Amino acid sequence: MYFKKILLILKKTYIIFFISVLFLNFTTSDLKSSIFKVNNIEITEPFEVNFEKDIVINKAFKEAFIKLSKMTVVSNQEQKLTNVKVSEIKNLIDSFNIRDEQFIQNTYVAKFEVNFNKQNTLLFFEKKNVFPSLPSIKNILFLPVLINVETKKINLYDKNPFYDYWQKDQKDYHLLNYIIPSEDLDLLTILNNNSENLEDYNFEKIITEYGYEDYIICLIYNSSENTKVFSKININKDIKIKSKTYDKVDISNLDSLNELINKIKIIYEDVWKSDNQINRSVKLAINIDVSSKDYEKNLLFENFLKETELVSDFFIKNFNNEVLNYKIIFNRSPNQFLEIIKKKGLNIETGKQVWFLN
Numbered sequence: 001m002y003f004k005k006i007l008l009i010l011k012k013t014y015i016i017f018f019i020s021v022l023f024l025n026f027t028t029s030d031l032k033s034s035i036f037k038v039n040n041i042e043i044t045e046p047f048e049v050n051f052e053k054d055i056v057i058n059k060a061f062k063e064a065f066i067k068l069s070k071m072t073v074v075s076n077q078e079q080k081l082t083n084v085k086v087s088e089i090k091n092l093i094d095s096f097n098i099r100d101e102q103f104i105q106n107t108y109v110a111k112f113e114v115n116f117n118k119q120n121t122l123l124f125f126e127k128k129n130v131f132p133s134l135p136s137i138k139n140i141l142f143l144p145v146l147i148n149v150e151t152k153k154i155n156l157y158d159k160n161p162f163y164d165y166w167q168k169d170q171k172d173y174h175l176l177n178y179i180i181p182s183e184d185l186d187l188l189t190i191l192n193n194n195s196e197n198l199e200d201y202n203f204e205k206i207i208t209e210y211g212y213e214d215y216i217i218c219l220i221y222n223s224s225e226n227t228k229v230f231s232k233i234n235i236n237k238d239i240k241i242k243s244k245t246y247d248k249v250d251i252s253n254l255d256s257l258n259e260l261i262n263k264i265k266i267i268y269e270d271v272w273k274s275d276n277q278i279n280r281s282v283k284l285a286i287n288i289d290v291s292s293k294d295y296e297k298n299l300l301f302e303n304f305l306k307e308t309e310l311v312s313d314f315f316i317k318n319f320n321n322e323v324l325n326y327k328i329i330f331n332r333s334p335n336q337f338l339e340i341i342k343k344k345g346l347n348i349e350t351g352k353q354v355w356f357l358n
Helices: 002-028 053-072 077-082 088-089 118-127 161-165 185-193 204-208 254-275 295-307 334-343
Strands: 035-044 093-103 107-117 138-147 176-179 215-222 226-235 236-247 284-291 310-321 321-330 353-356
Touching: 002 093, 035 053, 035 118, 053 077, 053 088, 053 093, 053 107, 077 321, 107 118, 138 161, 161 254, 176 254, 185 295, 226 254, 236 254, 284 334, 295 321, 321 334
Parallel strands: 138 176, 138 215, 284 353
Antiparallel strands: 035 107, 093 107, 215 226, 226 236, 284 321, 310 321
């Protein structure tokens, strides 16, 4: 009997020790990236008698800030950041590196890597009433379908300049990486057979054959008067419809074509940025219980909380020898939290007021 009591005490002592170590680990470490890294900023400057490297560095800082803005801010908010002074930008920078520094025929050429302090940058954006997004690269299946309004002819591959030139002018600040399927006669047949209801057609079966869940169906109705672009954008099982008409676009002219392609890409980039927007004024409090006896699951959950950018804060609210209760501050909706954690292979029971990690 006495021996059983000793074992019970030792068991409880171990659990309390484990929880204490885990708690200390939560409060003293942070694995989230603390910087926004901007690469490949190339600066060219005449190497003359009055050459000043500080001027070159300031130019690099300015270009890096512009690129960061294009990577993280939706297009209709970019104008709020157009008149930012170099002195303000410097306050946001943690460090920078100069690579491939060269002097070629009285010209100075160098590439810069600039690291912006994430917290300071987010605060700066918020003061400008700008809510940036996480600059995350996304692979997405893209299907450009050109429809001649006068002849009703559908072109998917042949005589479709959008298919030929979509990938030609990819900007280095673009976050969407488009996967365009190779020629598929069956797909073309399906499109022709459903030409009267393409906007309402369910493309899910076609898309799954390519092995992608996220996709954009881009229907381009071209006529001599205008070009209407109807887009069905499916990202993370959330379908958005975007439709816009452009007057008198000559898609046979390469400059006009590239200009239109860039305008369409901006729309898609904005959709993706909006999905990843960080709005720290949204503070969703989530309570989750985790079994204190499952050490492996606790570590997995710990790493998830530390690595998830939209988790702005978390701590162990209370604990006993059965469960640890976490309070988590999340900067988006409950459904988005559940979606993110599911992708990490973790399952949350939501049937009760306090969720449980099982």
